[in-house]
Amino acid sequence: MQLSRxxxxxxxxxxxxxxxxxxVWSVTPFIWTAQTSIKFTRDVASKTPVLxxxxxxxxxxxxxxxDSDDLNMWGVLAFILVVAAVATALGLIGRRARHxxxxxxxxxxxxxxxxxxxxxxxxxxxxxxxxxxxxxxxILTMVISLSIGLLAGYGLARYTGISGAVILIVALGxxxxxxxxxxxxxxxxxxxIDDWLTSTGVGSWxxxxxxxxxxxxxxxxxxxxxxxxxxxxxxQPFTIWMLRSFFIEVPKEMEEAAMMxxxxxxxxxxxxxxxxxxxxxxxxxxxTMLLAYxxxxxVRVLAPTEWTLPVxxxxxxxxxxxxxxxxxxxxxxxxxxxxxIVIILFQKHLVRGLGAGAVKG
Amino acid sequence: xxxxTLKNLVKDYPNGxxxxxxxxxxxDDGEFLxxxxxxxxxxxxxxxxxxxxxxxxxGDLYVGDRRLNDVAPKDRDMAMVFQNYALYPQMTVAxxxxxxLKLRRVPxxxxxxxxxxxxxxxxxxxxxDKKPAHLSGGQRQRVAMGRxxxxxxxxxxxxxxxxxxxxxxxxxxxxxxxxxxxxxxVTTFYVTxxxxxxxxxxxxxxxxxxxVLQQVDTPESIYGSPDNVFVAAFIGSPSMNLFEASLxxxxxxxxxYSLALGDQRLAVPAEVVADxxxxxxxxxxxxxxxxxxxxxxxxxxxxxxxxxQRLDATVDVREALGAETLVHFNLNAQxxxxxxxxxxxxxxxxxxxxxxxxxxxxxxVSDQIRVNVDGRKLHFFDRQTHLAIRG
Numbered sequence: 001m002q003l004s005r006x007x008x009x010x011x012x013x014x015x016x017x018x019x020x021x022x023x024v025w026s027v028t029p030f031i032w033t034a035q036t037s038i039k040f041t042r043d044v045a046s047k048t049p050v051l052x053x054x055x056x057x058x059x060x061x062x063x064x065x066x067d068s069d070d071l072n073m074w075g076v077l078a079f080i081l082v083v084a085a086v087a088t089a090l091g092l093i094g095r096r097a098r099h100x101x102x103x104x105x106x107x108x109x110x111x112x113x114x115x116x117x118x119x120x121x122x123x124x125x126x127x128x129x130x131x132x133x134x135x136x137x138x139i140l141t142m143v144i145s146l147s148i149g150l151l152a153g154y155g156l157a158r159y160t161g162i163s164g165a166v167i168l169i170v171a172l173g174x175x176x177x178x179x180x181x182x183x184x185x186x187x188x189x190x191x192x193i194d195d196w197l198t199s200t201g202v203g204s205w206x207x208x209x210x211x212x213x214x215x216x217x218x219x220x221x222x223x224x225x226x227x228x229x230x231x232x233x234x235x236q237p238f239t240i241w242m243l244r245s246f247f248i249e250v251p252k253e254m255e256e257a258a259m260m261x262x263x264x265x266x267x268x269x270x271x272x273x274x275x276x277x278x279x280x281x282x283x284x285x286x287x288t289m290l291l292a293y294x295x296x297x298x299v300r301v302l303a304p305t306e307w308t309l310p311v312x313x314x315x316x317x318x319x320x321x322x323x324x325x326x327x328x329x330x331x332x333x334x335x336x337x338x339x340x341i342v343i344i345l346f347q348k349h350l351v352r353g354l355g356a357g358a359v360k361g
Numbered sequence: 362x363x364x365x366t367l368k369n370l371v372k373d374y375p376n377g378x379x380x381x382x383x384x385x386x387x388x389d390d391g392e393f394l395x396x397x398x399x400x401x402x403x404x405x406x407x408x409x410x411x412x413x414x415x416x417x418x419x420g421d422l423y424v425g426d427r428r429l430n431d432v433a434p435k436d437r438d439m440a441m442v443f444q445n446y447a448l449y450p451q452m453t454v455a456x457x458x459x460x461x462l463k464l465r466r467v468p469x470x471x472x473x474x475x476x477x478x479x480x481x482x483x484x485x486x487x488x489x490d491k492k493p494a495h496l497s498g499g500q501r502q503r504v505a506m507g508r509x510x511x512x513x514x515x516x517x518x519x520x521x522x523x524x525x526x527x528x529x530x531x532x533x534x535x536x537x538x539x540x541x542x543x544x545x546x547v548t549t550f551y552v553t554x555x556x557x558x559x560x561x562x563x564x565x566x567x568x569x570x571x572x573v574l575q576q577v578d579t580p581e582s583i584y585g586s587p588d589n590v591f592v593a594a595f596i597g598s599p600s601m602n603l604f605e606a607s608l609x610x611x612x613x614x615x616x617x618y619s620l621a622l623g624d625q626r627l628a629v630p631a632e633v634v635a636d637x638x639x640x641x642x643x644x645x646x647x648x649x650x651x652x653x654x655x656x657x658x659x660x661x662x663x664x665x666x667x668x669x670q671r672l673d674a675t676v677d678v679r680e681a682l683g684a685e686t687l688v689h690f691n692l693n694a695q696x697x698x699x700x701x702x703x704x705x706x707x708x709x710x711x712x713x714x715x716x717x718x719x720x721x722x723x724x725x726v727s728d729q730i731r732v733n734v735d736g737r738k739l740h741f742f743d744r745q746t747h748l749a750i751r752g
Binding site (some may be wrong): 278 | 433434441448449
């Protein structure tokens with residue numbers, strides 16, 4: 001029996017043409033970068049762009065990844081710990097997402113290899129480790145955003161009073177403002193606090209429990225904390241709204257049934273509502289992760305030296321840096337890879353998140 | 362095992378709406394009480410107040426001797442079955458049923474045994490490893506029941522548990538739930554808008570309207586002697602026919618009365634009057650008269666009927682149901698609004714009367730027929746208060 005195919009109409013052709021154009025439009029820059037990373041400098045620098053038929057080389061990657069004459073051993077150790085933590089977290093999330101364990105062991109292995117030592121990046125400045133900064137900032141932003149967003153989203157989904165609506169509208173308003181508008185106020189605010197810490201001497205107090213080695217003075221500017229706080233703040237309206245839209249889909253009877261079954265309100269939330277919400281949490285977490293991992297402007301302004309990877313890579317291409325454009329391209333491709341892998345693994349949840357409403361009771 | 366007592370329960374919402382007014386009820390140990398009423402009458406609110414999911418504005422709730430007004434839902438020892446079942450989608454059937462036991466830290470071996478036992482009662486043994494998403498509506502309903510019975514609670518609360526099932530399954534589950542309740546002997550408070558469920562399942566039926574309790578009694582009494590017009594119209598399907606009529610003394614020596622129903626007259630048998638001495642005070646005044654459809658019969662089927670207990674009518678609609686035939690006609694009398702918001706009566710249709718004839722009736726649409734009225738089964742209500750005229 002022959003399967004009937006939909007007739008090919010001009011409108012269909014036009015639609016596909018537009019979609020193909022859009023895909024090309026968004027993928028071209030990345031392909032260009034990927035190409036650059038495997039070209040020789042002479043082809044990259046040539047006046048007429050060499051689009052195909054060029055000689056390829058892995059030199060940029062080799063230089064970037066393996067040319068480590070002076071390794072920062074602390075950085076390596078920290079990196080290994082971070083990778084272990086990421087692998088564990090991925091595994092836990094994966095179990096919730098009900099992918100098999102082999103999937104996640106494989107994914108973790110790929111991420112480990114992909115990220116294996118960015119010697120050049122952490123040699124660029126002896127004291128800081130941009131990769132660790134990126135991972136710490138991303139994870140902290142995710143965890144804090146989700147914690148606040150889950151509680152606030154749940155509350156606002158269940159509470160229908162007028163003040164709840166006011167909070168939501170205000171949050172939406174802040175979401176509507178351009179993020180750029182917040183950068184300078186955050187900077188000056190942080191500077192005020194730092195000035196106060198310095199002038200009163202509070203910043204140089206020694207707190208026994210937070211007396212970390214290498215940290216002499218307490219400050220906000222130029223710390224990971226500054227980046228995390230700023231990113232959590234600008235991202236919070238989004239997480240609250242998105243999680244709230246998922247919570248609304250969970251029937252109220254769910255937690256009522258749990259409470260009748262003998263659960264406290266908190267137990268009902270933890271044991272019944274949160275497990276239903278996992279797809280939503282993963283989707284929201286991924287959006288937050290993308291925001292934090294890719295952030296450039298906030299990091300550049302709030303942390304002049306505590307760079308994360310995007311800022312560090314930009315610095316490779318300009319200024320006094322002797323690195324070549326091909327190495328910068330190799331770096332870009334390398335730091336994009338883990339994100340691409342995570343997105344592929346979780347794309348099912350991302351799509352659900354975009355079309356919020358997949359949680360059915 | 363326990364008795365439940367509601368004393369003058371009141372529920373006010375912050376916007377000033379009073380959902381429940383002075384609700385007092387008592388459930389005996391092991392009793393199955395059905396609270397029935399039209400949509401929006403406050404019956405679910407009453408149930409949720411007992412469950413602890415809604416605050417009690419005033420009044421007292423007792424289970425046994427224990428006052429439960431300020432006790433958290435989890436400590437009330439009640440199990441609830443929700444209209445949409447509220448099964449936990451991430452858990453298997455077994456985990457769903459075991460959840461209340463798990464929260465009570467029942468040891469695993471004992472838990473498994475009790476889940477198996479509950480599954481056996483509900484014929485869910487095959488389904489234990491499935492997720493709710495892979496179950497049929499009836500199976501989901503039974504899992505919800507399983508979650509309730511596994512804990513042996515003091516009280517079952519059921520909030521329209523059958524309304525999401527198709528008609529055939531509903532009839533079966535109706536019998537099943539009643540059977541399980543009898544077997545377990547757990548006091549049960551059941552809420553429904555379906556008067557058939559109320560009549561078939563309950564030991565007693567409580568009819569509620571606009572948050573006010575109308576009548577509590579056995580199904581037979583509710584049906585046979587409704588306290589007011591609303592209960593009369595709400596219980597029974599098709600509904601009782603209710604008309605305004607005026608009562609006049611009769612010339613006959615036995616002292617019966619006669620009713621002016623539209624432009625026709627209907628004799629009220631002496632025994633009916635004897636049962637209701639107070640009817641005398643209504644002489645010469647309008648009353649509300651109620652006639653159940655089954656107390657009307659095609660005169661051609663039953664010719665031996667007193668001639669003064671007959672009405673003339675023209676058939677408007679005929680619905681042959683096989684075992685019986687429903688015939689609608691117009692009596693040219695003023696219909697009475699019972700106050701049921703779900704009723705489809707509209708005013709253009711005033712005077713419409715439904716009769717349940719035996720299947721042998723030959724009445725066809727637009728036929729002129731005579732209708733026997735079983736005068737002994739007439740119901741009388743006060744026109745102002747809508748209360749039954751008795752005693």
